[in-house]
Amino acid sequence: MATNKDFLECSTDLYNYYGPKPKGDIQSREINKTPSPRVDKARQLYFETKSSASVEFPYWYTRKWQDLEGEVPIIRRAEALKAGFEHLTPAIFPGELLAMGKAHYLRGSYPMPWLSEAFFLAQEDEMYKEIQKAGKVSADEVTTMGQGGGNVTKSSGNVISIAGKFGLRKEEMPMLLKVAKKWHNRSVDDVGHKYEQLVPDYKTKEEIMRAVICMFDSGYTLPQGREVMNYFYPLQYGIEGIINICKEKASDTAGYPGMDRLYFYKAVQTMLEGLQTWINNYAKEARFMASLEETQGQKEEYLEVAERLEWLSKNKARNFHDALQLVWIFHVAVLNEDAISGLSPGRLGQVLYPYWKQDMDNGTLTNEKTIELLECMRMKFTEIDCFASMGVVGGVLSGNTFNNLCVGGLDKDGESAANELEMLIMESAMTCDTPQPTLSLLYDEKLPEDFLLKGIECTKIGTGYPAWVNNRVAMEFLLSNFKKEGMELEEARAWSLGGCLETSPSSWMPLELNGITHYIPGGSAPATSVGVHFISLPKVLEAVLFDGMDMRTGQRVYPPHGFKLDSYEEVWEAFKKYFSITVEVLTLTNNIQHDVWGKISPSIINSMLKPDCLDLGKDISNKGCRYNRTFNVEVCGGVNLVNSLASIKKNVYEENSFSLNDLRSAIDANFGYVSALETGSYSLTEQLKTKDYKEWLKIHKLCFDAPKYGNDDKYVDDLFKEWQIWFNKMCKDYRSLYDEPMYSCQISVSTHAPMGAVTLATPDGRLCGTTFADGSVSAYPGTDKNGPYALFSSATCYNHALSQNSQLNMKIHPSVVKGREGSRKFLEMIKAYLRKGAFHAQFNVVDSRMLKAAQKNPETYRGLMVRVAGFTQYWVELGKQIQDEVIARTEYEEI
Amino acid sequence: MKHYDCKYYLDIDAFRGICKRDKSQINADDSACEHFEKATKCKHCANFSMTETDLGMCMNEYDAYPEMKAITCNDFKWK
Numbered sequence: 001m002a003t004n005k006d007f008l009e010c011s012t013d014l015y016n017y018y019g020p021k022p023k024g025d026i027q028s029r030e031i032n033k034t035p036s037p038r039v040d041k042a043r044q045l046y047f048e049t050k051s052s053a054s055v056e057f058p059y060w061y062t063r064k065w066q067d068l069e070g071e072v073p074i075i076r077r078a079e080a081l082k083a084g085f086e087h088l089t090p091a092i093f094p095g096e097l098l099a100m101g102k103a104h105y106l107r108g109s110y111p112m113p114w115l116s117e118a119f120f121l122a123q124e125d126e127m128y129k130e131i132q133k134a135g136k137v138s139a140d141e142v143t144t145m146g147q148g149g150g151n152v153t154k155s156s157g158n159v160i161s162i163a164g165k166f167g168l169r170k171e172e173m174p175m176l177l178k179v180a181k182k183w184h185n186r187s188v189d190d191v192g193h194k195y196e197q198l199v200p201d202y203k204t205k206e207e208i209m210r211a212v213i214c215m216f217d218s219g220y221t222l223p224q225g226r227e228v229m230n231y232f233y234p235l236q237y238g239i240e241g242i243i244n245i246c247k248e249k250a251s252d253t254a255g256y257p258g259m260d261r262l263y264f265y266k267a268v269q270t271m272l273e274g275l276q277t278w279i280n281n282y283a284k285e286a287r288f289m290a291s292l293e294e295t296q297g298q299k300e301e302y303l304e305v306a307e308r309l310e311w312l313s314k315n316k317a318r319n320f321h322d323a324l325q326l327v328w329i330f331h332v333a334v335l336n337e338d339a340i341s342g343l344s345p346g347r348l349g350q351v352l353y354p355y356w357k358q359d360m361d362n363g364t365l366t367n368e369k370t371i372e373l374l375e376c377m378r379m380k381f382t383e384i385d386c387f388a389s390m391g392v393v394g395g396v397l398s399g400n401t402f403n404n405l406c407v408g409g410l411d412k413d414g415e416s417a418a419n420e421l422e423m424l425i426m427e428s429a430m431t432c433d434t435p436q437p438t439l440s441l442l443y444d445e446k447l448p449e450d451f452l453l454k455g456i457e458c459t460k461i462g463t464g465y466p467a468w469v470n471n472r473v474a475m476e477f478l479l480s481n482f483k484k485e486g487m488e489l490e491e492a493r494a495w496s497l498g499g500c501l502e503t504s505p506s507s508w509m510p511l512e513l514n515g516i517t518h519y520i521p522g523g524s525a526p527a528t529s530v531g532v533h534f535i536s537l538p539k540v541l542e543a544v545l546f547d548g549m550d551m552r553t554g555q556r557v558y559p560p561h562g563f564k565l566d567s568y569e570e571v572w573e574a575f576k577k578y579f580s581i582t583v584e585v586l587t588l589t590n591n592i593q594h595d596v597w598g599k600i601s602p603s604i605i606n607s608m609l610k611p612d613c614l615d616l617g618k619d620i621s622n623k624g625c626r627y628n629r630t631f632n633v634e635v636c637g638g639v640n641l642v643n644s645l646a647s648i649k650k651n652v653y654e655e656n657s658f659s660l661n662d663l664r665s666a667i668d669a670n671f672g673y674v675s676a677l678e679t680g681s682y683s684l685t686e687q688l689k690t691k692d693y694k695e696w697l698k699i700h701k702l703c704f705d706a707p708k709y710g711n712d713d714k715y716v717d718d719l720f721k722e723w724q725i726w727f728n729k730m731c732k733d734y735r736s737l738y739d740e741p742m743y744s745c746q747i748s749v750s751t752h753a754p755m756g757a758v759t760l761a762t763p764d765g766r767l768c769g770t771t772f773a774d775g776s777v778s779a780y781p782g783t784d785k786n787g788p789y790a791l792f793s794s795a796t797c798y799n800h801a802l803s804q805n806s807q808l809n810m811k812i813h814p815s816v817v818k819g820r821e822g823s824r825k826f827l828e829m830i831k832a833y834l835r836k837g838a839f840h841a842q843f844n845v846v847d848s849r850m851l852k853a854a855q856k857n858p859e860t861y862r863g864l865m866v867r868v869a870g871f872t873q874y875w876v877e878l879g880k881q882i883q884d885e886v887i888a889r890t891e892y893e894e895i
Numbered sequence: 896m897k898h899y900d901c902k903y904y905l906d907i908d909a910f911r912g913i914c915k916r917d918k919s920q921i922n923a924d925d926s927a928c929e930h931f932e933k934a935t936k937c938k939h940c941a942n943f944s945m946t947e948t949d950l951g952m953c954m955n956e957y958d959a960y961p962e963m964k965a966i967t968c969n970d971f972k973w974k
Contacts, residue, residue: 167909
């Protein structure tokens with residue numbers, strides 16, 4: 001095990017172990033399954049495919065938008081979207097049983113300049129300089145993008161690299177620039193920026209963004225997502241049925257007060273007509289492909305695809321295959337109307353169960369065919385790319401799109417909701433182990449043991465899914481936050497995860513099939529994780545220690561805090577002061593951005609899907625959803641903050657081991673080490689000493705030896721609890737655009753890398769530029785020395801239901817959970833943690849040496865996946881900052 | 896002419912694609928074979944006129960570019 005002493009004086013071991021070091025060769029995962037031949041081929045094609053962007057949709061959207069100047073805004077938006085959908089070039093790939101995608105490329109996407117036009121402009125462009133001044137590209141500049149897999153990191157031949165990830169044909173670039181410039185001063189970003197400057201403390205906001213204390217604005221980057229889809233309306237009524245509802249409602253509202261309803265219904269109708277053309281274009285292409293096909297089986301499949309699409313362009317799903325295709329159509333339709341990450345299918349196995357049961361009962365479907373279809377679905381979800389800036393795609397998302405599919409939980413009546421289709425969903429996630437959709441198991445004591453053991457079998461394959469999530473904690477959180485909007489216990493049971501770990505309100509919807517009403521769960525709230533997107537807690541503490549300055553840039557961020565810092569209590573008060581300033585200004589400015597988003601670029605398709613928008617005639621931005629209290633405050637680096645506070649309290653104020661000035665000097669000197677930004681290694685175990693390191697060794701050792709979170713140590717756990725209680729309470733003092741109190745959200749996604757990159761050394765001994773601890777209750781790598789149960793005690797020292805989530809990542813060596821006995825032991829450990837009131841745990845079952853080998857030879861590990869923080873991603877598509885952090889995590893050799 | 900300009904070219908990504916006729920994987924910018932047929936693109940449309948390098952006009956009213964796919968455009972007319 002790497003100890004402080006090992007690290008500080010003889011840092012030779014690259015790994016942190018709890019228990020004995022693994023012996024022998026690198027150990028592979030125990031379970032290794034393969035997909036059906038059809039999907040195996042599709043996955044191989046995916047592995048060889050590069051992320052590609054096209055200008056087709058933005059071209060037609062913009063052209064129509066300009067045509068309709070003066071039109072009612074939501075109608076103008078609907079017509080522009082319709083034009084985009086209708087002109088997308090259809091592509092049917094050989095062998096696919098589910099058709100359609102975001103764009104004509106396999107991993108296709110496109111920029112949405114009506115949200116933000118600036119980040120893909122040339123850096124010499126005056127417009128780019130403007131946004132740089134406003135601190136809007138600072139996160140981009142400190143982000144490292146994964147260099148392998150499907151990322152187009154460099155321009156070559158006729159392909160230009162954008163945002164370090166997407167390839168764009170050179171011929172399309174002049175039009176992209178032309179279209180982008182048409183949105184200058186008209187995009188959500190630009191219009192929002194004009195008005196957010198009216199917030200009194202706006203200048204501080206710019207400095208906060210420049211210092212990367214906040215990772216990014218939310219209103220124009222990813223304005224939707226981190227929410228659960230609701231597929232009820234298309235399944236219940238079919239597209240033509242919804243159009244008829246809109247026509248009827250429009251006729252009922254025309255000329256009556258509250259005319260916005262009329263425009264909303266007209267906009268939905270327009271959009272759906274656009275979707276019909278889009279679907280039929282794909283059907284035509286499938287027929288064209290069939291006309292070229294000589295192989296009989298493939299020819300029939302193309303014709304079946306065409307027939308299914310033609311049917312679904314108007315009608316309800318007839319069977320499981322239809323229902324799955326219809327769900328996918330609407331999933332893509334929502335993804336194409338906005339820049340979205342974290343659009344979760346939710347409890348899809350429960351939504352589709354009535355169709356699956358019908359087909360199984362009448363003998364038209366088998367388990368094998370179900371698994372093949374589910375594998376096809378997994379490929380479709382994995383092919384999704386989200387087009388956004390480098391800071392967002394690389395720094396926050398690590399290229400992931402967070403389509404979380406949940407299994408388990410309770411039904412409307414409070415009994416286990418687990419079903420046989422969900423068992424097959426987990427099986428297909430093993431046979432076709434791809435990043436999307438990721439799985440989460442909504443753990444409840446009522447779930448059957450064989451279902452839980454299936455979850456363990458899946459976790460053991462090492463993909464990091466399912467994440468294990470506590471059903472009861474989520475329900476408590478929802479009931480305490482959405483009671484005012486009418487949530488009762490029965491409806492709380494419908495919940496699911498939006499995005500990686502965002503607890504989202506959902507509802508039971510009455511789906512009728514064969515004369516029986518089935519209550520299916522679906523999201524009934526707009527985007528969560530909008531509002532204040534990731535505040536770097538260690539960076540705020542750094543500002544406290546340096547009286548409001550960002551020492552990296554030499555710029556003043558906050559006004560002087562006015563404390564002498566003579567006591568620990570003053571440090572804590574100064575921290576709370578700066579943190580509160582940050583939350584306040586970011587809440588106000590992001591409220592403005594989201595308001596502008598609702599006016600310029602409102603959601604139409606997603607609004608139509610979410611209850612009760614269609615009933616009320618209101619879109620999401622006008623509070624049409626059943627539940628609207630979804631703005632939150634996200635933070636990152638909480639464990640490093642608390643470890644740092646413990647070090648300051650103990651070393652500076654209780655034991656007087658060194659002064660605060662000594663600590664400042666040591667931080668400024670990076671404890672005598674070379675900055676990680678210079679070495680290009682981002683974990684603590686691989687840092688280079690300068691010749692002066694001995695000058696700082698004593699202080700560094702004292703910092704490192706100070707109490708650390710994750711060891712069941714009351715000293716530091718009490719500080720953690722104090723922070724949690726204060727943070728969760730203070731969020732409620734700020735009000736969202738929808739005039740509801742905010743709540744806390746504690747996920748790191750990938751932000752712990754770029755935010756660590758801009759942060760000096762911290763008082764807990766962490767070095768400059770290295771990543772923070774991941775998640776919210778994961779220990780800092782190598783500091784959890786007392787085993788998993790001590791970590792669980794630390795993590796549950798406060799009530800997790802106070803926050804939208806908590807997040808614990810653990811890395812376990814495959815040998816520990818091997819065999820039936822290993823599975824049982826693994827399940828008991830997870831149960832023990834969740835029974836203590838924890839919200840979430842997820843696991844990398846992997847030999848760290850394999851990750852190191854994959855870093856050296858990525859080409860031989862194209863399919864290797866790891867769990868980062870709420871998501872699973874291909875190793876080769878992760879930036880080095882995150883790779884180093886995952887390698888450095890403590891590996892448990894004993895549980 | 897290049898594969899990229901062919902009616903039978905199915906894009907996989909910005910670099911390469913699949914020939915819809917024989918299902919082989921091909922590079923977008925490699926020379927086309929004897930089965931080449933023009934893809935429906937703006938540059939082949941009677942409504943399109945070039946105005947500058949890589950850019951043009953559609954129906955003398957809208958900005959357009961020659962390489963744009965036009966299979967879904969109702970106003971497309973072969974030159």
